[in-house]
Amino acid sequence: xxxxxxxxxxxxxxxxxxxxxxxxxxxxxxxxxxxxxxxxxxxxxxxxxxxxxxxxxxxxxxxxxxxxxxxxxxxxxxxxxxxxxxxxxxxxxxxxxxxxxxxxxxxxxxxxxxxxxxxxxxxxxxxxxxxxxxxxxxxxxxxxxxxxxxxxxxxxxxxxxxxxxxxxxxxxxxxxxxxxxxxxxxxxxxxxxxxxxxxxxxxxxxxxxxxxxxxxxxxxxxxxxxxxxxxxxxxxxxxxxxxxxxxxxxxxxxxxxxxxxxxxxxxxxxxxxxxxxxxxxxxxxxxxxxxxxxxxxxxxxxxxxxxxxxxxxxxxxxxxxxxxxx
Amino acid sequence: xxxxxxxxxxxxxxxxxxxxxxxxxxxxxxxxxxxxxxxxxxxxxxxxxxxxxxxxxxxxxxxxxxxxxxxxxxxxxxxxxxxxxxxxxxxxxxxxxxxxxxxxxxxxxxxxxxxxxxxxxxxxxxxxxxxxxxxxxxxxxxxxxxxxxxxxxxxxxxxxxxxxxxxxxxxxxxxxxxxxxxxxxxxxxxxxxxxxxxxxxxxxxxxxxxxxxxxxxxxxxxxxxxxxxxxxxxxxxxxxxxxxxxxxxxxxxxxxxxxxxxxxxxxxxxxxxxxxxxxxxxxxxxxxxxxxxxxxxxxxxxxxxxxxxxxxxxxxxxxxxxxxxxxxxxxxxxxxxxxxxxxxxxxxxxxxxxxxxxxxxxxxxxxxxxxxxxxxxxxxxxxxxxxxxxxxxxxxxxxxxxxxxxxxxxxxxxxxxxxxxxxxxxxxxxxxxxxxxxxxxxxxxxxxxxxxxxxxxxxxxxxxxxxxxxxxxxxxxxxxxxxxxxxxxxxxxxxxxxxxxx
Numbered sequence: 001x002x003x004x005x006x007x008x009x010x011x012x013x014x015x016x017x018x019x020x021x022x023x024x025x026x027x028x029x030x031x032x033x034x035x036x037x038x039x040x041x042x043x044x045x046x047x048x049x050x051x052x053x054x055x056x057x058x059x060x061x062x063x064x065x066x067x068x069x070x071x072x073x074x075x076x077x078x079x080x081x082x083x084x085x086x087x088x089x090x091x092x093x094x095x096x097x098x099x100x101x102x103x104x105x106x107x108x109x110x111x112x113x114x115x116x117x118x119x120x121x122x123x124x125x126x127x128x129x130x131x132x133x134x135x136x137x138x139x140x141x142x143x144x145x146x147x148x149x150x151x152x153x154x155x156x157x158x159x160x161x162x163x164x165x166x167x168x169x170x171x172x173x174x175x176x177x178x179x180x181x182x183x184x185x186x187x188x189x190x191x192x193x194x195x196x197x198x199x200x201x202x203x204x205x206x207x208x209x210x211x212x213x214x215x216x217x218x219x220x221x222x223x224x225x226x227x228x229x230x231x232x233x234x235x236x237x238x239x240x241x242x243x244x245x246x247x248x249x250x251x252x253x254x255x256x257x258x259x260x261x262x263x264x265x266x267x268x269x270x271x272x273x274x275x276x277x278x279x280x281x282x283x284x285x286x287x288x289x290x291x292x293x294x295x296x297x298x299x300x301x302x303x304x305x306x307x308x309x310x311x312x313x314x315x316x317x318x319x320x321x322x323x324x325x326x
Numbered sequence: 327x328x329x330x331x332x333x334x335x336x337x338x339x340x341x342x343x344x345x346x347x348x349x350x351x352x353x354x355x356x357x358x359x360x361x362x363x364x365x366x367x368x369x370x371x372x373x374x375x376x377x378x379x380x381x382x383x384x385x386x387x388x389x390x391x392x393x394x395x396x397x398x399x400x401x402x403x404x405x406x407x408x409x410x411x412x413x414x415x416x417x418x419x420x421x422x423x424x425x426x427x428x429x430x431x432x433x434x435x436x437x438x439x440x441x442x443x444x445x446x447x448x449x450x451x452x453x454x455x456x457x458x459x460x461x462x463x464x465x466x467x468x469x470x471x472x473x474x475x476x477x478x479x480x481x482x483x484x485x486x487x488x489x490x491x492x493x494x495x496x497x498x499x500x501x502x503x504x505x506x507x508x509x510x511x512x513x514x515x516x517x518x519x520x521x522x523x524x525x526x527x528x529x530x531x532x533x534x535x536x537x538x539x540x541x542x543x544x545x546x547x548x549x550x551x552x553x554x555x556x557x558x559x560x561x562x563x564x565x566x567x568x569x570x571x572x573x574x575x576x577x578x579x580x581x582x583x584x585x586x587x588x589x590x591x592x593x594x595x596x597x598x599x600x601x602x603x604x605x606x607x608x609x610x611x612x613x614x615x616x617x618x619x620x621x622x623x624x625x626x627x628x629x630x631x632x633x634x635x636x637x638x639x640x641x642x643x644x645x646x647x648x649x650x651x652x653x654x655x656x657x658x659x660x661x662x663x664x665x666x667x668x669x670x671x672x673x674x675x676x677x678x679x680x681x682x683x684x685x686x687x688x689x690x691x692x693x694x695x696x697x698x699x700x701x702x703x704x705x706x707x708x709x710x711x712x713x714x715x716x717x718x719x720x721x722x723x724x725x726x727x728x729x730x731x732x733x734x735x736x737x738x739x740x741x742x743x744x745x746x747x748x749x750x751x752x753x754x755x756x757x758x759x760x761x762x763x764x765x766x767x768x769x770x771x772x773x774x775x776x777x778x779x780x781x782x783x784x785x786x787x788x789x790x791x792x793x794x795x796x797x798x799x800x801x802x803x804x805x806x807x808x809x810x811x812x813x814x815x816x817x818x819x820x821x822x823x824x825x826x827x828x
Binding site: 071075194200 | 517
């Protein structure tokens, strides 16, 4: 009998503990009362991940609660996007993402786009380029394009339909007519690894993810997808030197932002925006941005929305012209 | 000479040693609670240590990392609930040992093996990091696929009534592993419109339910079984014992370091592979595997701790973290002005050697904290079941909630507990189920990648013979498979008989 009482008591304790842990409804003025989850769309060590982690470290100082980063990869980031959308719109789950969700709808990946989220902070965008491994036989983009047109199997390490390498490949196909064999990896870090290890012929790399390999010579940069060259990589040619037609798509690059589900209390969004803005302005984060060659924006609210809408319109137009989408 | 001076930094800054020690101590207890992981502890620490100087923060994180990886074995041995997926294999022989009253001995072995494993991992990191990272880069999709298949072969190594039952449980695991949005095309699979399932089934939630709750339910339904009195007189394994198992330890640690260094695999897979290898290669263990074989603790425990050193290799040589914990560390280093990438070892050799020496200090701390308190821990098994079983349930609830702070995780964990109960009742092993969930992603994605690289299945198979790594892995699988067949066993028995007749 005594045992039963102890057991009943412990069960009761367990239930109380469970209830106590349940997220209580709190007013926005106290937000955040609990740690916040930062759901990163892409894998550990990828471009999005390496920008979000330092920013969150600084932002949590201002928030007063920890931001726990979790990488939920897959489906060109749509698994993370869906995950955050499926949670309560209470500001405790942040979507830390790149440009990809803007294309989900037109590509049929998901019904969600950033229209279903509110942007609390936009970090900036950046320049990308075409890279091959150090032992690659290709020395220029033209060679890759010609090889592909000649029917050779040229493999492109991608991050999925709607991911950065896919986007660039679609634009390249529209200009050159060359089609590449696309192999999907779960983040730009693993796509880069595939090129470093020689499994794939080339990939599209962000400057932040490839500049150190440029310096060490582990990756050969064939060209930059930009109108102006980068000081530290002065000997890398611009794509317009080989394919002047590409200019119509430039300047263009992926962007990074922090989002919450639509319908989140504006007061909560304001707290988050303020925290991220302060973190962004911190000298140590500015140094990270400089090291990573990010074009800083640091905007939120309407300004961010305008940028996002413009980006989406331009990219969808470009992809439609390129014939990648109908 | 500068390398040596960097290595000795912690000894001139005693606070660093203190931080590693604190981290290690805390890590053991965090790691022992299922659902609480090193990743989570380190993530929470980032905010706590932000204002600190880099070295102290790194020291504390490394302490936690080592402690937590080891801590997973505690609950695996004592309660049959692995504290982390990397400790699943430890539970297979650790728990039977505890049931025999030898929990103290099991924990002693787990501790010494984790220490030796960590040390071997550190040595490889210190002397061979560039070479191992080159090897890791050469691992192609097909090699990851073969590695996953090797993991799957473990089903044949589990003690269960028949291979069919093991395969059934593994098939359930694989099926559960495919639930959720497809990782390449984002199409929902087996979600039946349930938004919770979009992100897939969390394998830690499944693990806690299948092991923890099901164990509690089984014991509740078995009446009048008295708790086993634990022998705690001889917990520290003698030096001779460590020497005796040393070949197995070294073998497992090497596998642990290499698998840990692969960006696409980690300590959990290393531990499973090594358990399997131990079971296949150790002839005549004192006790059969699955019933409390010491070798069954030696292999996974040395492997999962050796994987720690391995995880640092890609982080320091390629700028790509080997697992979630090193990803957090890399983020923390970036904010301190470091640029992750292949030049890190050249530009910041001090950091490299600091990590090496902190790992070394951490393994010494592990000896101290791992072996003290074993006697008290062993008493957990002696707690009357009326108190222990509800505690297991509470622990499982708290642990599964802590992962994502999602209430639904608790319900799913409970459902897995019921599934595990029936599996165990009908003598189906639960471990292959967890194995299936863990390996599905690795197998599926790399198979699909392999196919898109090689166009066809025959092309994929042919590609195995173009790389030495693939050939070695393939031969290993063939050998593993052949030695498991009845024909080989008959032949081998005949040969043994012939030899003894002479």
